[in-house]
Amino acid sequence: MTASMLLNDLGLIAPELILAGGAMALLMVGVFSKVDLQAARLVNTATMALFALAAAAAIWIAPDAPQTGFGGAFVLDALAVYAKAVIYVVGIAVLMLASKFLERERLAKFEYPVLVTLAVLGLSVMVSANDLIGLYLGLELSSLSLYILAAFNRDSLRASEAGLKYFVLGALSSGLLLYGSSLVYGFAGSTNFDAIATAAAADANVGLIFGLVFVISGLAFKISAAPFHMWTPDVYEGAPTPVVAFFATAPKLAAMALLARVLMEPFGPMVDEWRQVVMVLAVLSMGIGAFGALMQTNIKRLMGYSSIGNIGYMLVGLAAGTQAGVWAVLLYMTLYVFAVVGAFGVILSMRRSEGMVERIEDLSGLAKTRPGLGYAMTGLLFSIGGMPPLVGFFGKLAVFVAAVQAGLVPLVIIAALFSAVSMAYYIKIVRVMWFDEPKGEFLPAPAGVMAVTRIAGIATLALLPVVGFLFARVIQAGGALGG
Amino acid sequence: MMLQAAAFYILSAVAVLSAFMVVAAKNPVRAVLFLILAFFSVAGIFVILGAEFLAMILVIVYVGAVAVLFLFVVMMLDIDFAELKQGFLSYLPLGGLVALALAAMLALVGFTWTMSDTASGHLQAPMPADMTNVEALGAVLYDQYVLYFQLAGLILLVAMIGAITLTLRHRPGVRRQDVGKQVGRKRAEAVELVDVKRGEGIG
Numbered sequence: 220m221t222a223s224m225l226l227n228d229l230g231l232i233a234p235e236l237i238l239a240g241g242a243m244a245l246l247m248v249g250v251f252s253k254v255d256l257q258a259a260r261l262v263n264t265a266t267m268a269l270f271a272l273a274a275a276a277a278i279w280i281a282p283d284a285p286q287t288g289f290g291g292a293f294v295l296d297a298l299a300v301y302a303k304a305v306i307y308v309v310g311i312a313v314l315m316l317a318s319k320f321l322e323r324e325r326l327a328k329f330e331y332p333v334l335v336t337l338a339v340l341g342l343s344v345m346v347s348a349n350d351l352i353g354l355y356l357g358l359e360l361s362s363l364s365l366y367i368l369a370a371f372n373r374d375s376l377r378a379s380e381a382g383l384k385y386f387v388l389g390a391l392s393s394g395l396l397l398y399g400s401s402l403v404y405g406f407a408g409s410t411n412f413d414a415i416a417t418a419a420a421a422d423a424n425v426g427l428i429f430g431l432v433f434v435i436s437g438l439a440f441k442i443s444a445a446p447f448h449m450w451t452p453d454v455y456e457g458a459p460t461p462v463v464a465f466f467a468t469a470p471k472l473a474a475m476a477l478l479a480r481v482l483m484e485p486f487g488p489m490v491d492e493w494r495q496v497v498m499v500l501a502v503l504s505m506g507i508g509a510f511g512a513l514m515q516t517n518i519k520r521l522m523g524y525s526s527i528g529n530i531g532y533m534l535v536g537l538a539a540g541t542q543a544g545v546w547a548v549l550l551y552m553t554l555y556v557f558a559v560v561g562a563f564g565v566i567l568s569m570r571r572s573e574g575m576v577e578r579i580e581d582l583s584g585l586a587k588t589r590p591g592l593g594y595a596m597t598g599l600l601f602s603i604g605g606m607p608p609l610v611g612f613f614g615k616l617a618v619f620v621a622a623v624q625a626g627l628v629p630l631v632i633i634a635a636l637f638s639a640v641s642m643a644y645y646i647k648i649v650r651v652m653w654f655d656e657p658k659g660e661f662l663p664a665p666a667g668v669m670a671v672t673r674i675a676g677i678a679t680l681a682l683l684p685v686v687g688f689l690f691a692r693v694i695q696a697g698g699a700l701g702g
Numbered sequence: 703m704m705l706q707a708a709a710f711y712i713l714s715a716v717a718v719l720s721a722f723m724v725v726a727a728k729n730p731v732r733a734v735l736f737l738i739l740a741f742f743s744v745a746g747i748f749v750i751l752g753a754e755f756l757a758m759i760l761v762i763v764y765v766g767a768v769a770v771l772f773l774f775v776v777m778m779l780d781i782d783f784a785e786l787k788q789g790f791l792s793y794l795p796l797g798g799l800v801a802l803a804l805a806a807m808l809a810l811v812g813f814t815w816t817m818s819d820t821a822s823g824h825l826q827a828p829m830p831a832d833m834t835n836v837e838a839l840g841a842v843l844y845d846q847y848v849l850y851f852q853l854a855g856l857i858l859l860v861a862m863i864g865a866i867t868l869t870l871r872h873r874p875g876v877r878r879q880d881v882g883k884q885v886g887r888k889r890a891e892a893v894e895l896v897d898v899k900r901g902e903g904i905g
Contacts, residue, residue: 232849239856246863289849330867337860344853356853363857367864402811406818425814429807 228288231295233280234273234303235343241269242336249329259327263318266332267311270339274307277343287349291411294349298549302346302476305553309469310339312560312671316567317461319665326372326459334371335465338364342473346480351400351410351434354477358396358441361470362389368465369458381457388450392440399433402426403485415485423489431486435496438481441474444534445503448527452511455523460575463519464563467526468556475530475552479537479545490540497538498630504531505637512644518566518579521644522559525603528641529555532605535634536618539625547621550689551614554682558602558611561675565596568664568672579648584657592661595676597649602679604645605638610682613689710750717743730776738769755835 229236245262252258277300285296314332321327341361348354366389370382404410406426407418419427440447455463482493508528515521529551536548568589569576586593602611615638622631664672682689720739727733741764748757830838843851 228849239852243859290846292847292849328867330863334860334863334867337856337863340856352847352850353853356850356857360853360857360860363860363864367860367867370868373868405811405815422818424818426811426818429811429814 228293230280231286231288231293232347234277234307235340235347237269237273237276238336238340238343241266241272242333242340245269245329245336246333249333252329255329256322256327258329259321259331260318262329263314263332266336267314269336270307270310270314273343274304277303277307291413292350292353293347294412295347298476298480298545299347301549302472303343305556306339306342306346306469306473309472309556309560310335310465312557312675313461313465313468315667315671316464316560316564318667320459320461320567320668324372324459331368331371334364334368337361338368338465339469342469345473346476348477348480349412349484351403351412351415354481355393355396355400358474358477359393361473362393362441365466365470368462369454371462372459375457377457378459381454384457385450385454388440392437392447395433395440396437399430399435399437402430402433404430406430407485412480412485416487419486420488423492427486427489428492431489431493432496434481435478435493435500438474438478439500442471442478442530443523443527444500444530445507445527448504448507451527452515452520452523455526456517456520460519460563460567460577463522464560464567467522467559467563471526471530472552472556475533475537475548479548482537483540483545494538494540497534498627501531501534501538501630502633504528504534505634505641506531509637509641512641515644516578516580518569518577518582518648521579521648522562522566525641525644526559528637529603532615532618532634532638535627535630536621538627538630539621541621541625543624544618544621547614547617551618554610554614555603557675557678558599561595561599561672561678562603564664564668564672564675565592565599567668568592568661570662570664571659572662579651580655581658582648583651583655585652585661588657588660592664592672593652595672596652598676598679600645600648604642606642606645608683609679610686611679613686706750710747713743713746713750716740717747731773734769734772734776737772738765741765741769753835755839 245265248265249258249262252261280295281297281300282295285294287294314335317331317335318327321331338361341357341359341364344353344357345361348357366382366386369385370379372378400410403415406424407415409415409418436447440450443451454466458466482490482497486493504527508524508526508531512521512524512528515524533548533551533555536544536551538544539547566577569581571581582596585596598609602609605611605615619631619634622634663669717740720736720743723736724733724740727736741760745757745760748754748760833841
């Protein structure tokens with residue numbers, strides 16, 4: 220590798236370099252500062268600036284045509300740039316939600332933003348991976364940081380249990396992924412996605428299919444698609460709420476983008492083989508998401524089941540196996556991620572004088588006691604559920620349209636039925652908020668949480684005028700995948 | 703050629719047998735010693751393959767560091783291994799089933815691989831002819847896969863941060879080393895000269 224090639228390659232990973240260098244520098248700042256609380260605040264603010272800088276860099280270096288670097292290991296295309304920008308912005312929002320909560324719960328340590336940065340770095344490597352090794356390293360970097368964040372409240376039994384459960388099951392899924400990758404490598408002769416695509420087009424034998432199924436299983440764990448969802452409700456309930464707000468958003472988006480890339484690029488020629496697998500995952504996830512959530516009393520657990528269900532709808536779009544499908548999934552994911560950040564803002568506002576509460580009945584009468592929160596939560600929940608005319612509906616619509624275009628009408632009918640079932644529990648929460656008698660008032664939320672909640676809530680309606688533009692982008696945008 | 707084949711079969715047999723003994727041995731110290739034997743035989747197989755550097759690394763890192771560390775842990779920790787192994791037989795049917803499924807899967811994959819027309823064409827020469835072992839490894843690690851190498855470093859950093867965040871507790875009242883204080887100490891503070899009269903001692 221010559222110096223000019225290296226410089227060119229380093230230019231492609233500018234956002235990642237900013238994040239990695241920043242994380243290490245901030246770690247040093249935290250270690251050598253004397254006052255813990257001040258260090259935590261300083262590092263937190265600096266990390267937000269770092270994310271903003273990385274997002275700007277990602278958009279700044281966005282190439283017109285897809286570019287690869289490091290001998291084809293790293294790819295920068297429209298999909299990668301888009302996903303990175305969203306991930307960094309979500310990172311800022313999640314840190315805004317976290318800071319005051321952590322201070323109140325005596326968890327404010329400078330390691331928190333540093334770990335979030337390293338997790339985000341792993342996610343951004345994932346969406347740019349063009350090689351099975353890169354895929355695995357990005358996944359492990361982000362997952363390891365997330366395991367630690369889940370157990371961050373180390374004095375809490377529930378958080379430690381959540382962290383341990385997530386870690387053990389995550390290690391198992393990594394094993395599945397690696398086993399699949401080794402099979403793919405054995406039968407394709409390379410770990411590079413382009414070379415795998417060539418091999419798959421030439422001869423899609425049983426070995427490759429075997430490997431593909433294992434790789435999908437490993438990734439399905441990360442997006443918590445059924446039947447690999449067991450960890451989701453427990454981890455959502457046990458881990459600290461701001462950490463869950465992070466879990467439920469950026470890693471899901473990155474893993475989904477990665478799954479889309481893996482299915483569309485290296486295994487694009489084998490679409491008929493993987494479509495069945497993705498359809499099974501989709502139907503199971505939608506079913507478990509819809510029926511599992513009905514009986515929940517804890518709002519965080521409910522969000523866990525809701526995320527399983529929503530992943531199912533996204534997989535419907537992915538099953539289409541077309542460019543329109545991929546972009547529909549991205550649109551759905553983006554709208555979903557921002558709505559979920561807002562919803563977790565509301566959950567973080569559920570604080571009474573005796574401490575945080577997280578049961579659904581604690582929300583009763585919210586619309587009377589705190590109308591702003593009530594309106595925001597109503598809009599966010601309906602948007603997540605896909606109720607027209609809120610923006611979330613158009614995400615779902617795009618996914619269904621893509622699937623219908625690919626001829627998957629029965630799957631879309633099933634999805635629509637489950638969608639109707641899942642509306643029941645969103646409506647249940649909204650009923651509790653609007654029609655039940657108030658049971659005490661929440662304390663005012665910190666400014667950061669308030670801002671995130673309001674912006675996300677308003678966005679469920681304010682984005683409506685630009686939906687047409689988003690749609691055009693979804694359907695026609697020169698998709699980066701599966702040419 | 704005969705000699706090579708004989709060496710391969712002897713080394714593989716020893717490796718497999720000692721690996722089995724690692725699981726089967728009653729005494730944990732013996733299990734670790736069998737593990738070391740397994741490492742040695744695998745190192746021998748690496749030498750036959752022409753990967754001398756890997757063979758040496760295996761001996762130095764795994765035998766020299768990891769296995770000795772295991773030995774320490776096994777001897778230091780007071781674990782009742784007999785009690786740990788009590789449930790061993792009751793898990794045997796389930797474990798055997800899983801092992802059987804795994805073996806069947808591997809057999810299927812192996813069978814497919816042998817039958818496939820294209821797969822065997824992907825076999826790659828492990829060693830470029832015009833380079834030494836170390837050069838070849840260096841070219842792969844620090845040139846072709848430099849990005850992954852750095853990422854792996856970051857993963858280790860995360861593991862370190864995690865271990866510290868989750869376990870370190872600053873206890874008050876613990877006396878710590880203060881290098882500046884130690885170095886800045888004057889003779890007058892540390893040493894006191896006492897005139898002791900003969901036969902009386904310090905009273």
